[in-house]
């Protein structure tokens with residue numbers, strides 16, 4: 493199912509109305525393991541299905557806290573890419589019989605609520621890397637800068653280009669170097685990228701004139717690596733260059749945001765030196781070593797920060813995801829998170845209900861009617877996230893129809909976003925059926 497949702501994104505985003513897909517299971521906490529009381533489809537850290545209070549059905553999820561830890565439950569849902577709007581809604585109850593601690597002089601402030609956390613996406617496969625490792629022992633002109641370009645087009649789904657400046661040194665079956673100390677270092681300068689012909693170079697510290705920290709990440713093992721160098725060769729630009737050396741594969745990387753379909757024109761300057769003796773100086777001469785630029789395409793990076801209950805609760809607009817000791821008791825309060833995935837980001841979405849406090853205190857929070865929908869990946873109302881709108885989805889529509897309230901299971905149909913499922917929403921949904929038994 494995860495793969496299906498992602499595949500639909502490309503086609504649907506361009507055209508869509510406010511259509512919806514429901515992706516959270518057992519958000520009413522009615523089904524549970526009778527031995528552990530853990531709600532079905534949820535992973536619990538102390539939270540359990542409870543008949544102590546409920547809004548929909550006969551049960552909710554209870555997070556019962558005592559002295560310094562968190563309690564709750566979470567569910568990993570689906571992986572989504574940039575531009576997807578994620579809407580969560582849940583009801584929470586703060587019981588007068590065992591309320592959240594107050595007054596709110598405790599530090600940190602006692603809170604309970606819902607979270608949206610981001611993990612590396614599943615089912616989004618990365619396009620193959622592209623490389624031009626053109627510099628080797630046969631490169632004729634020592635002490636001369638050689639331009640090694642990569643000219644390509646950003647492939648489908650890629651949101652990040654990881655530029656890798658690499659010296660490839662083969663290892664044997666045990667991982668030990670083959671070339672030993674035979675090879676001299678290689679130097680790189682002037683990493684210039686043009687996206688769609690734009691003259692602005694998005695590469696940070698492209699000429700290595702500043703310290704690498706925060707711009708380039710060097711890699712390499714067994715004494716191999718990449719470092720900024722000022723005095724060994726004449727720079728192509730400015731006064732500093734990148735030096736890559738050592739007996740094993742090494743280099744430096746930097747990630748740049750890109751968009752599918754952009755033309756991608758990278759130029760990089762490489763040089764080996766005639767003077768000195770390997771491995772710390774001298775020519776890049778090992779017959780099985782080669783160097784140049786490589787591009788690894790990344791399908792989205794994970795957004796940050798998570799939408800948590802503390803300390804960064806409610807970091808996005810239209811989000812009210814926590815309650816505290818000042819919240820009214822014995823009434824079901826709506827909590828919500830409304831989040832749109834930023835450009836160049838992708839993530840597996842984790843939903844959490846949690847009761848968390850400061851160092852001392854006790855109290856309960858109940859959660860029910862937890863729903864999460866993606867509002868712009870499906871043209872219709874796909875209540876069970878199986879990629880269709882069929883009789884199963886329409887049966888749920890009939891159950892939640894109400895002109896006065898938003899019943900559990902209704903969020904996926906409330907296209908007008910006015911907290912009911914009435915005739916507007918039915919008129920949106922019915923013409924979008926994809927067939928009675930569509931798979």
Ligand SMILES: [Ca+2]
Nearest residue numbers: 520548549551
């Ligand atoms: Ca329930």
Ligand SMILES: [Ca+2]
Nearest residue numbers: 699729730732
């Ligand atoms: Ca430079």
Ligand SMILES: [Ca+2]
Nearest residue numbers: 874876878880
């Ligand atoms: Ca469906």
Ligand SMILES: [Ca+2]
Nearest residue numbers: 906908912913
């Ligand atoms: Ca409505």
